[in-house]
Amino acid sequence: MSRILYGAPLSPFVRKVRLCLAKKALDHELEVVLPFTPPAWFFDISPLGRIPAFRDGEFTLADSAVICQYLEDAYPATLRLYGQDARQAARIRWLEKYADYEIAPLATFTVFGQRLLKPAMGQASDEVAVRHALDDQLPRHLDYLERELGTEAFFVGDSLSLADLALACQWVNLQYGGEQLDASRWPGLWQHHQRICALPAVQAVLQSEQWVLQKLRDKLAKAE
Template sequence: MTNRYHLIGNYVSPYVRKVLVCMELKGLDYTIDPIAPFVGNERFSQLSPLRRIPVLIEGDRVLNDSSVICQYLDERHPQPSLYPSDIGDRAQARWIEEYCDTWLGDVVVWGMFFQKGVKRYVFGEEPDEAIIARARDEQLPVALDYLESLLPADGFLFGEPSVADISIASFLRNAAFVRYTVDARRWPRVAALLERAWALPAFRKLAGLEEKSMRSPLAEQRKVLMELGAPVSAETLGTSVPRRGVMRLE
């Protein structure tokens, strides 16, 4: 039997992780084509006009953007709900998700993870140390101050884990990938939330696949992920030639 959902996107992407955690929390079956956006073929360009991951395929339906996908999955499969029931809390959760997708994405993904990982290992270029230092020493601390001011001392933001907690934990995983540890003395609530969120079975299950992906060249990732039991699809939209995305020059 074919799975209802097919996801295109690499395990190391925080946007893909958001969707995967939602699917795992909801117990949905899926297949995955774990490509990096940079190696997508022409078919990928058709499915993802901005050449970005994740893309969710459900039969003839193609959905782009992690927030759109998470909300769609939540509406299709309401239990457990990943959006707070109170309208005000729900708006707040969406804002935190948006803040992570945009600003934490800029700082953690483009300022740190792309520079230290993708740029060197995918494009064979030297990282820009000034961009990394600014992201790590100036921009991320301000973002962590802001998150610290929002977070509760215990539990999750709105009781049960919501898309807001998932977003924070997904993006800060990428900071951990480049060996950044949130200082628990300076940001105790952020550090504790990360510990709680990353301990959820959904995050734990993905962590093994992320770590293996990080340690394997793109060309070998499908094979090693299959060996680990990941639901990798038989077909891929990946090529062996990385190219720059549509949206960014850096």
């Protein structure tokens, strides 16, 4: 297989690239590389040691947004996920960056990380940090995103884009950490998330990662 995605299925960044590849109908192999303790060879393709990284033949690169943007440029005949013009592309990249750099530290690194990853690794979880993220930090981001979405079905234009996928990937990790978007406070975001999760490509990717989630939950139950 000339296209290889390196990473672990519960990472929202790995999930985002898997969804991008699926929507573009680009076949690939997922080679599992765990975060935090990657093998030495992995640093050659991901110098910071982070997942995901990607190989397309001899060409390698790291970072989910960079990989997805490469796929958009390298395979122009596939489904467009970065909009139809420069303005849409810029808006999509902004929202993708917002998901990856503003939402991820809270939904994934804090809620998912503290509630699931840390205890499964035998480390104490910091529920104070989780409550701070949920009560004090996330709401202003959710208010902003609710306003940006308005009553539209998609964040940018009238079709699915990386903005929708990047945000949905973060809400999935929030859910795995035992939290939901509050449907009464952010109804647009809640509906948007249901809509994205109902897409067959998203369903398939989420299904394929359930065994890993269960393994983590079993580990957690044993550690308690």
